[in-house]
Amino acid sequence: MAADQYAQVIVDVAGLPPLDYLVPQEMLVAVGDLVLVPVGRRKTAGLVVGLKPWTDIERRKLRAVGCVLNDFSPLPAEWLSWTHFAAEYYCRAWGEVALPGIPAFFRKKRGIRHQQSMQRLRSLPALPEKECPPEPSLNAEQLRAVQSVTGSKGFVPWLLYGVTGSGKTEVYLQIMKRILSQTGGAQALLLVPEINLTPQLVSRVRSHFPHDQIVTLNSELAPGERARSWLAIHEGRARILVGTRLAVFASFHDLRLIVVDEEHDLSYKASDGARFSARDLAVKRAQDLQIPIVLGSATPSLESWELAKKGKYKLLELKQRAVPKASFPDLHLIELNKKTSEGLTEEVQSEISQALLRKEQVLVFLNRRGYSPSLCCPSCGWISACPHCSAYMVFHKDIHRLVCHHCGYSRPVPERCPSCGAADIIPVGSGTQRIEEVLSKLWPQARVLRIDRDSLKTKRETDKAFHEVHAGRVDILVGTQMISKGHDFKNVSLVVVLNSDAQLVSTDIRAKERLFSTLMQVSGRAGRAGGRSLVLVETRFPKDIVFSFLKKYDYPGFADALLKERREAGGPPFTYQAMFTADHEDLDQAMACLQKITEEGMLILKRDFQDSDIVLYDPVPMPLVRVANRNRAQLLVESSSRRRLHAFLKALPIPDFHNGNIVLEIDPVRF
Numbered sequence: 001m002a003a004d005q006y007a008q009v010i011v012d013v014a015g016l017p018p019l020d021y022l023v024p025q026e027m028l029v030a031v032g033d034l035v036l037v038p039v040g041r042r043k044t045a046g047l048v049v050g051l052k053p054w055t056d057i058e059r060r061k062l063r064a065v066g067c068v069l070n071d072f073s074p075l076p077a078e079w080l081s082w083t084h085f086a087a088e089y090y091c092r093a094w095g096e097v098a099l100p101g102i103p104a105f106f107r108k109k110r111g112i113r114h115q116q117s118m119q120r121l122r123s124l125p126a127l128p129e130k131e132c133p134p135e136p137s138l139n140a141e142q143l144r145a146v147q148s149v150t151g152s153k154g155f156v157p158w159l160l161y162g163v164t165g166s167g168k169t170e171v172y173l174q175i176m177k178r179i180l181s182q183t184g185g186a187q188a189l190l191l192v193p194e195i196n197l198t199p200q201l202v203s204r205v206r207s208h209f210p211h212d213q214i215v216t217l218n219s220e221l222a223p224g225e226r227a228r229s230w231l232a233i234h235e236g237r238a239r240i241l242v243g244t245r246l247a248v249f250a251s252f253h254d255l256r257l258i259v260v261d262e263e264h265d266l267s268y269k270a271s272d273g274a275r276f277s278a279r280d281l282a283v284k285r286a287q288d289l290q291i292p293i294v295l296g297s298a299t300p301s302l303e304s305w306e307l308a309k310k311g312k313y314k315l316l317e318l319k320q321r322a323v324p325k326a327s328f329p330d331l332h333l334i335e336l337n338k339k340t341s342e343g344l345t346e347e348v349q350s351e352i353s354q355a356l357l358r359k360e361q362v363l364v365f366l367n368r369r370g371y372s373p374s375l376c377c378p379s380c381g382w383i384s385a386c387p388h389c390s391a392y393m394v395f396h397k398d399i400h401r402l403v404c405h406h407c408g409y410s411r412p413v414p415e416r417c418p419s420c421g422a423a424d425i426i427p428v429g430s431g432t433q434r435i436e437e438v439l440s441k442l443w444p445q446a447r448v449l450r451i452d453r454d455s456l457k458t459k460r461e462t463d464k465a466f467h468e469v470h471a472g473r474v475d476i477l478v479g480t481q482m483i484s485k486g487h488d489f490k491n492v493s494l495v496v497v498l499n500s501d502a503q504l505v506s507t508d509i510r511a512k513e514r515l516f517s518t519l520m521q522v523s524g525r526a527g528r529a530g531g532r533s534l535v536l537v538e539t540r541f542p543k544d545i546v547f548s549f550l551k552k553y554d555y556p557g558f559a560d561a562l563l564k565e566r567r568e569a570g571g572p573p574f575t576y577q578a579m580f581t582a583d584h585e586d587l588d589q590a591m592a593c594l595q596k597i598t599e600e601g602m603l604i605l606k607r608d609f610q611d612s613d614i615v616l617y618d619p620v621p622m623p624l625v626r627v628a629n630r631n632r633a634q635l636l637v638e639s640s641s642r643r644r645l646h647a648f649l650k651a652l653p654i655p656d657f658h659n660g661n662i663v664l665e666i667d668p669v670r671f
């Protein structure tokens with residue numbers, strides 16, 4: 001009889017280290033296999049991360065592996081060690097990070113039709129017989145970027161800083177083409193932000209690679225589709241994966257290049273689960289694999305910009321727009337307070353009229369859904385507050401309801417003021433619905449299309465709407481963030497940004513950085529195909545540095561000014577941060593829980609971290625303190641050394657929090 005063998009298995013349960021299980025004699029198990037194992041009273045999917053001939057567990061307590069789940073090759077060692085790093089970095093159990101990275105389809109017991117479904121999953125659609133279209137000839141800047149990346153060896157993190165419309169996407173595609181052609185089975189990963197994964201982008205990639213299988217991964221894919229894409233990449237049948245942040249967890253057969261488009265985008269940071277940054281993990285993965293990674297943006301994050309300045313990232317620049325005749329739009333600031341009764345200034349109205357006369361498209365950007373951000377009673381001052389959150393309920397005229405954008409609670413619009421009974425309660429401020437109404441009234445012949453999460457609920461609807469815009473069947477496009485980035489609109493000559501100030505008065509240290517980036521992106525939608533173009537931006541604070549640099553489209557100037565501020569204030573990227581967030585029905589309880597962590601932390605600091613610069617701030621209620629009846633508080637920890645910060649966090653015990661939740665986030669980006 002062969003000697004016993006024991007498997008170390010990780011499962012998706014908080015706080016659990018790898019667990020030992022007996023491998024039954026007749027069972028063949030390899031490191032990287034998915035297995036079914038008993039945990040407590042249930043059976044769950046686990047991943048084998050080690051095999052050994054001994055265990056410390058007493059024989060009578062030892063349980064056995066149920067069965068092997070995968071009938072594809074095990075997850076590779078590279079993937080296992082990288083997910084282990086990710087778990088350590090984000091202070092989570094290894095299984096909490098690794099298991100959710102594998103499609104649910106493969107984490108369940110095989111059904112009776114397993115063989116058929118695997119066969120279906122493995123059959124990718126045949127490639128249409130198409131010739132490679134001629135490549136556009138790159139300009140000198142683009143060519144230099146492509147040659148630099150493809151000529152480099154091993155791990156090099158490249159920061160591709162390219163102004164809007166400078167042809168970054170073209171550069172990514174050419175780099176991919178050259179690297180994929182170097183080795184037979186080489187694969188590439190292109191990460192894009194959630195709202196940039198459009199059919200236009202995917203078909204652009206497909207047209208460059210007519211002979212290669214290209215698959216996509218995003219959170220909206222049906223489970224079967226997700227499994228199909230994942231398996232095609234794992235088994236090397238697909239050569240390119242285009243996906244959102246979860247795609248960074250794919251298992252590759254032979255990954256040779258990673259591209260992260262719009263690397264500054266917030267959607268790369270998960271706001272639940274392990275709260276990982278797909279961009280940062282992608283860099284680590286490229287380093288493990290010793291391959292190049294390209295981080296592209298017109299407004300890089302300050303973190304990446306600083307790394308490039310220090311020489312840790314290599315900087316590539318595209319300063320010109322790629323289309324030969326295209327130039328940057330003129331940008332005018334409109335100082336708010338001289339608004340007309342229609343809610344659009346005279347200058348805005350006149351420019352819209354002229355653009356429409358020239359048969360050019362107009363884009364109106366307003367980062368606020370709904371008709372108006374609140375309703376108010378002029379007689380008594382009542383405002384439509386949400387009963388469950390410390391926020392106002394937004395008036396949605398189309399459904400005639402008040403909706404809370406934080407907890408989702410909604411109710412019909414009251415006939416009279418709920419407080420004093422007055423008859424005329426009025427909308428205060430404007431959202432996209434109201435602006436759409438104003439635009440349709442002012443230009444009744446124009447075809448106005450609103451694009452936001454209310455008007456378009458699914459990806460398919462959104463895709464269709466953008467198709468209408470690209471096809472020229474829309475004259476005025478009004479919308480939120482969804483219209484601000486990524487799209488290569490050919491006929492937009494006027495961009496209007498309404499009320500951009502909300503973010504300026506935020507308490508978040510990254511608010512300005514984000515506003516600047518949004519404004520650069522949205523401005524970048526105009527004049528992409530040549531001709532005169534114009535951007536009009538409304539603000540009450542025209543003197544703010546956001547606007548002074550925006551007027552010159554000067555990202556480097558803006559970034560350097562902000563970095564100087566951050567350095568003086570000791571903020572990121574000059575410090576590393578971690579944040580505890582506690583929530584409870586009762587704010588005092590949430591605060592008390594964090595207070596306990598602070599006190600414990602102080603003792604540990606004094607005892608073991610005397611000569612380090614770790615700072616533990618006092619717990620504070622969050623700016624939006626109540627959401628869905630939970631009161632939230634946060635506690636920030638900071639240090640100039642990532643290593644020390646991690647060592648401290650590992651040493652800090654997290655108390656039990658009865659009826660409450662407590663979450664630790666590394667490198668928080670939302671405050």
Ligand SMILES: Nc1ncnc2c1ncn2[C@@H]1O[C@H](COP(=O)(O)OP(=O)(O)OP(=O)(O)O)[C@@H](O)[C@H]1O
Pocket residue numbers: 136137138139142162163164165166167168169170171298322323324485486487488524528
């Ligand atoms: N070398 C080139 N010659 C001519 N046109 C080009 C060239 N490179 C790119 N283009 C075109 O320029 C336009 C903008 O390119 P692309 O979308 O790649 O820019 P981008 O930098 O990714 O844009 P953004 O960041 O603003 O979304 C596209 O229509 C593209 O086809």
Ligand SMILES: [Zn+2]
Pocket residue numbers: 386387388389391404405406407408409627628
């Ligand atoms: Zn609410």
